[in-house]
Amino acid sequence: MYNLVTYPNPILKQRCEPFDFEKPQVDLDLLLTDKKRVLEDEEGFGLAAPQVGVALRIFLINGATTNQYNDKKQFEPMVFINPTVTPVRDMKVVLPEGCLSFPAGDGSVDVERPLFVKVEAFDRHGKSFTIDCSDGFQQILDDEFVDESNRIILSRVIQHENDHLDGVTLLDRVKGISKEMFKRKLRKYRS
Numbered sequence: 586m587y588n589l590v591t592y593p594n595p596i597l598k599q600r601c602e603p604f605d606f607e608k609p610q611v612d613l614d615l616l617l618t619d620k621k622r623v624l625e626d627e628e629g630f631g632l633a634a635p636q637v638g639v640a641l642r643i644f645l646i647n648g649a650t651t652n653q654y655n656d657k658k659q660f661e662p663m664v665f666i667n668p669t670v671t672p673v674r675d676m677k678v679v680l681p682e683g684c685l686s687f688p689a690g691d692g693s694v695d696v697e698r699p700l701f702v703k704v705e706a707f708d709r710h711g712k713s714f715t716i717d718c719s720d721g722f723q724q725i726l727d728d729e730f731v732d733e734s735n736r737i738i739l740s741r742v743i744q745h746e747n748d749h750l751d752g753v754t755l756l757d758r759v760k761g762i763s764k765e766m767f768k769r770k771l772r773k774y775r776s
């Protein structure tokens with residue numbers, strides 16, 4: 586059974602390998618079932634495979650955040666395998682972020698990232714899909730199903746989870762004084 590892995594476990598610093606659909610390195614169904622359980626138990630936005638000790642390029646994002654793209658399976662976490670993430674539009678924004686692998690009380694910290702990204706990935710059946718989080722951003726007010734804040738959250742969670750696949754953690758993204766404060770919080774929590 587796969588369980589949550591937390592800082593400073595070295596797997597969180599590792600660059601993950603692509604998942605091989607032809608010769609799967611793990612039982613994908615078992616991995617996804619366990620990741621879904623951890624994500625829901627911890628009430629997280631997203632969960633990357635290294636966060637359950639598997640160095641493969643797979644992450645899940647919770648159903649509430651992905652529901653607008655996931656209409657056949659209402660509120661099921663959405664699976665992203667071997668994703669490619671690219672920023673769209675030249676706009677950056679600072680938002681608070683937390684990470685299940687850094688359980689430091691109110692462990693959210695401010696991180697600057699592009700506002701919108703596009704992601705190309707494969708679903709659990711190996712079918713490719715693309716989501717552009719900025720799509721229709723101008724028409725949002727005309728579309729009752731599209732929640733603007735949801736797109737921004739989704740874009741943010743995709744970037745955070747994709748970082749995990751490259752061995753980049755929240756701690757690497759925090760700068761200056763907040764980095765020291767975050768480290769102190771972590772030390773306090775662990776001692």
Ligand SMILES: [Zn+2]
Nearest residue numbers: 683684685686
């Ligand atoms: Zn995380």
